Amino acid sequence: MKRALVLGLLFAAGAVSIGIAAVQQPQAPPVVEVEKLKDNLFVLKGGGGNTGVFITSNGVVVVDAKNPGWGKPILDKIRTLTDKPVTTLINTHTHGDHVSGNVEFPATVDIVVHENTKTNLAKMIPNSSADNQQVPAATIFQANNGKGLPKRTFKDKMTIGSGNDRVELYYFGRGHTDGDAFVLFPSLRILHAGDIFSGKNIPLLDANNGGSAMAIADTLQKARDGIRNVDSIITGHSTQMTVADLTEYIAFNREFLADMRAAKQAGKSVDEVTASWKIPAKYAGYATPPANRLKNNVQLAYKEIR
Numbered sequence: 495m496k497r498a499l500v501l502g503l504l505f506a507a508g509a510v511s512i513g514i515a516a517v518q519q520p521q522a523p524p525v526v527e528v529e530k531l532k533d534n535l536f537v538l539k540g541g542g543g544n545t546g547v548f549i550t551s552n553g554v555v556v557v558d559a560k561n562p563g564w565g566k567p568i569l570d571k572i573r574t575l576t577d578k579p580v581t582t583l584i585n586t587h588t589h590g591d592h593v594s595g596n597v598e599f600p601a602t603v604d605i606v607v608h609e610n611t612k613t614n615l616a617k618m619i620p621n622s623s624a625d626n627q628q629v630p631a632a633t634i635f636q637a638n639n640g641k642g643l644p645k646r647t648f649k650d651k652m653t654i655g656s657g658n659d660r661v662e663l664y665y666f667g668r669g670h671t672d673g674d675a676f677v678l679f680p681s682l683r684i685l686h687a688g689d690i691f692s693g694k695n696i697p698l699l700d701a702n703n704g705g706s707a708m709a710i711a712d713t714l715q716k717a718r719d720g721i722r723n724v725d726s727i728i729t730g731h732s733t734q735m736t737v738a739d740l741t742e743y744i745a746f747n748r749e750f751l752a753d754m755r756a757a758k759q760a761g762k763s764v765d766e767v768t769a770s771w772k773i774p775a776k777y778a779g780y781a782t783p784p785a786n787r788l789k790n791n792v793q794l795a796y797k798e799i800r
């Protein structure tokens with residue numbers, strides 16, 4: 495019985511769409527696509543959030559581990575890029591499409607997250623946005639007796655390695671969740687932003703895991719101002735972006751919040767705003783939001799605005 499239940503939950507975790515941008519085919523075989531950004535930095539696409547692979551002199555630092563069942567395909571793909579062992583795995587935040595593959599990594603791998611993400615990973619609550627997974631990420635860790643859970647946490651900043659191998663982790667506050675880590679590869683001038691900048695879309699704000707409509711623009715602004723020397727940004731689910739794209743995304747989130755303030759003041763209901771709000775035309779290339787995500791964000795903004 496127990497085994498059947500666990501298998502059922504794992505199936506559900508894999509089958510439910512967890513990604514932000516695209517619905518995954520439930521039973522498609524895992525195909526990891528490689529995008530080379532530098533000789534020693536790659537993005538692995540498919541199966542959930544974008545995975546960063548940074549090859550240092552001593553080993554490989556991985557950022558995010560995708561949906562259930564994608565850990566081994568990630569490791570297999572890394573084997574085709576280098577003989578060096580994976581030493582470190584950083585999860586940008588708690589969501590199942592970024593952490594579930596953790597359970598397939600060797601137990602020797604150092605797993606690092608923001609301290610709030612460690613707390614969130616232990617919670618048996620689903621993400622709050624209806625277009626996101628309804629299976630808590632904690633499910634897969636319970637099914638694996640805690641294997642793949644983080645061993646180390648950071649609060650504001652952490653540095654891993656030195657010289658050209660240096661990796662810097664930053665935290666600037668609430669946004670997509672309350673544990674969104676920014677991961678900088680200073681020698682390459684590339685930043686992995688995770689889902690707090692998932693792409694050009696309205697953000698998924700997961701209030702169950704500390705996400706905030708009120709704070710996200712300020713948090714992104716702090717990251718933009720506080721992390722220097724960035725040429726390119728690996729997003730959570732889209733293509734690489736520039737700092738100018740991030741600046742635009744900050745303005746987009748500020749404008750959304752201002753629109754919500756005005757709508758609330760005008761006495762409009764959540765449903766009215768959800769039905770009428772459109773992405774301003776100046777934000778070229780921004781995807782039309784799924785209605786349930788928009789409603790989630792309107793609701794959250796209304797709750798947070800005083």
Ligand SMILES: [Zn+2]
Pocket residue numbers: 587589592670689
């Ligand atoms: Zn996410």
